[in-house]
Amino acid sequence: MGARSLARYDGDVRRYLTPRCLALHATLLILLPAFVWLTDWQYRRATGGNTLSWAYVFLWPAFGVYAVYTWWNLVQDQVARQEGRSRSGSRGITAEAAADDVAGSHTGRPPGWALTGGRKKNIAIAASAPIDAERGGKGERYTAQTPEEAARLAAYNRYLESLGAEDQPAGRATGGTR
Amino acid sequence: MHGAVVRYRVMAFIVGSALLVLTAIVICQYGLGLKSQMKTPEKIVAPLHGYLYLLYLVVAADLARRARWGLGRILLVVCSGFVPFLAFIVEHRVYQQMLAEWASDGTDVTGVTGSTGGPGGQNGVGPGPAPVASDPVG
Numbered sequence: 597m598g599a600r601s602l603a604r605y606d607g608d609v610r611r612y613l614t615p616r617c618l619a620l621h622a623t624l625l626i627l628l629p630a631f632v633w634l635t636d637w638q639y640r641r642a643t644g645g646n647t648l649s650w651a652y653v654f655l656w657p658a659f660g661v662y663a664v665y666t667w668w669n670l671v672q673d674q675v676a677r678q679e680g681r682s683r684s685g686s687r688g689i690t691a692e693a694a695a696d697d698v699a700g701s702h703t704g705r706p707p708g709w710a711l712t713g714g715r716k717k718n719i720a721i722a723a724s725a726p727i728d729a730e731r732g733g734k735g736e737r738y739t740a741q742t743p744e745e746a747a748r749l750a751a752y753n754r755y756l757e758s759l760g761a762e763d764q765p766a767g768r769a770t771g772g773t774r
Numbered sequence: 775m776h777g778a779v780v781r782y783r784v785m786a787f788i789v790g791s792a793l794l795v796l797t798a799i800v801i802c803q804y805g806l807g808l809k810s811q812m813k814t815p816e817k818i819v820a821p822l823h824g825y826l827y828l829l830y831l832v833v834a835a836d837l838a839r840r841a842r843w844g845l846g847r848i849l850l851v852v853c854s855g856f857v858p859f860l861a862f863i864v865e866h867r868v869y870q871q872m873l874a875e876w877a878s879d880g881t882d883v884t885g886v887t888g889s890t891g892g893p894g895g896q897n898g899v900g901p902g903p904a905p906v907a908s909d910p911v912g
Binding site: 638651652655658659662665669670673674730766 | 803817820821822824825828831832835848852895
């Protein structure tokens, strides 16, 4: 229980630790102290008799507020983009995929987890996700990398299906005799 | 969206111009040795540019939020407030790219019929720096 909740917590934080997000954090960590120092410097100059510096005493904190605002928005945007890449968007979702999603979220396991052993890539599942050409051939939940690959997977699945259809009556017959 | 674009373009022009004036003043001060004569203009223009730049940032952030700009484009727009001439270049490129994006989206937000669906319109939204960085800026 403890280990599991720790794992989930870890996963949540990691969204904010991708290279791009880290670069944003680093930028903010450099900019904010710089702005604080500049504000302080201008304040010392202003109180020392430089009237012009009063303009900057209020300007630098404003830049600081803007930096925090922009940093927050950019981080949220990055996280949303990452989520959108790994998870199905709400747009153009099929009923089947939606049902899969719901089922998956109920059990806390991805659809087809028993087949894949928890690995994310599975031939049958990848091809069963609808390929949307407008979104760069991305599937809904388990992305097939290219349209060609998706087509090959779909063909392979059809082949498996035909094999299964051939086997079915014979399988029942042999099952009966055994 | 139309209003946000117009606000951004106007502010980009104003801030770009103010920065050019400021640059000219600084060149006069230190390049031409007119430090004493240029004291008063500098005292007026420098803080003015600072606060105009702040307003420009707010306007740009509004447009960035509405149009869902990527990281690269936001960085370029922020930098163009303190790099001379960059404001005009970036404003032009951003406006052309947004026109192209809208043309490919089918949304005509500017009132200008999107006939400028030029190259690079399709992937202009994404991580911005790629199409822009290929340009020798500055």
